[in-house]
Amino acid sequence: MxxxxxxxxxxxxxxxxxxxxxxxxPHVNLWQQVDERIRDYIARQLDLSQQEAFRLQKDYYRRYGTTLRGLMTEHGMHPDDYLEYVHQIDHSPLxxxxxxxxxxxxxxxxxxxxxxxxxxxxxxxxxxxxxxxxxxxxxxxxxxxxxxxxxxxxxxxxxxxxxxxxxxxxxxxxxxxxxxxxxxxxxxxxxxxxxxxxxxxxxxxxxxxxxxxxxxxxxxxxxxxxxxxxxx
CATH class of the missing domain: 3.40.50.1000 (HAD superfamily/HAD-like)
Known part of the structure; x- marks a missing residue:
């Protein structure tokens, strides 16, 4: 620089x-909780294994900015349920x-x-x-x-x-x-x-x-x- x-x-x-x-x-790891819930949501909604869901999640995150945007674009997924589910985390570490x-x-x-x-x-x-x-x-x-x-x-x-x-x-x-x-x-x-x-x-x-x-x-x-x- x-x-x-x-x-x-x-x-x-x-x-x-x-x-x-x-x-x-980042070491508070709130986002790790969100990350895990995103993977669980994808696995359940698309009937994928955890490994397959993880791979898809990270691919969409990098290409679209958020996994949600990728799911909406590639699968027509509705955002409301997704946003509610993935943010149901324990904030107490903060x-x-x-x-x-x-x-x-x-x-x-x-x-x-x-x-x-x-x-x-x-x-x-x-x-x-x-x-x-x-x-x-x-x-x-x-x-x-x-x-x-x-x-x-x-x-x-x-x-x-x-x-x-x-x-x-x-x-x-x-x-x-x-x-x-x-x-x-x-x-x-x-x-x-x-x-x-x-x-x-x-x-x-x-x-x-x-x-x-x-x-x-x-x-x-x-x-x-x-x-x-x-x-x-």
Whole structure:
């Protein structure tokens, strides 16, 4: 990454955060629970073995952005039952994070969440972390008309709905590929990859891209990164 080309934060008016594995670390393994329920749902609905369902799940996730989008496109699957089922997880591993809350609160400007998950799931996560009061709104997969990041249309819908100027916005994500479009729109981009991420069940491609030209900054400590921004 060329430091001379990195975008800064002095001009930022809107702070946009992904939810899962960004506002909390991957080792909490909430997403592993969702992952297992997705596999079970596919196996039951398509009458597949667990191994076959796993292979299909990961293929669709990589090609379509979410497994759901692949199931809708390839099998005409209805989304409501799927979304309700896969997000029925135990959120208790999440604990309040006052340091993160204080760091987010200290940012000048609007704060929004842009997630491929559901609003219901996001609300529970924010409540468990104790950070919900700091966010203006959540733009979820339903608001995106079930078209997930990294689809350019999803970012366009988000920007339009919330009247966000991308040239004055920063985007925080745990997947580098989801930062390509925000960067092309003019956003300052931050890739959040906490230590120990590789020890969590994640695909190799999910870990790629930290040196990509569309990634302006990389951090393994979101709260600390935000504190340093405020201090600067």
């Amino acid at each position: 060329n430091d001379l080309k990195r975008r800064g934060f002095d001009h930022i008016e809107t702070w946009i955060f992904d939810l899962d594995n960004t506002l909390y670390p 604990e309040p994070n006052p340091a993160l809350g204080k760091a987010i609160e200290g940012l000048n400007g609007r704060k929004l969440i842009l997630t491929n998950g559901t609003r219901k799931h996001a609300d529970v996560v924010m409540e468990r972390l104790g950070i919900g009061a700091h966010f203006e709104d959540v733009f979820d997969i339903v608001a995106a008309e079930l078209e997930p990041k990294p689809s350019p249309q999803t970012y366009a819908r988000f920007l339009d709905r919330h009247d966000v100027d991308p040239a004055k916005a920063a985007m925080f994500e745990d997947l580098a590929r989801n930062l390509a479009t925000p960067h092309s729109l003019g956003m300052t981009t931050v890739l959040v990859i906490p230590e120990g991420t590789r020890e969590v069940l994640r695909e190799d491609w999910e870990m790629e891209g930290r040196d990509a030209p569309h990634v302006d900054h990389v951090t393994d400590d979101l709260a600390g990164f935000l504190r340093r921004l405020r201090a600067a």
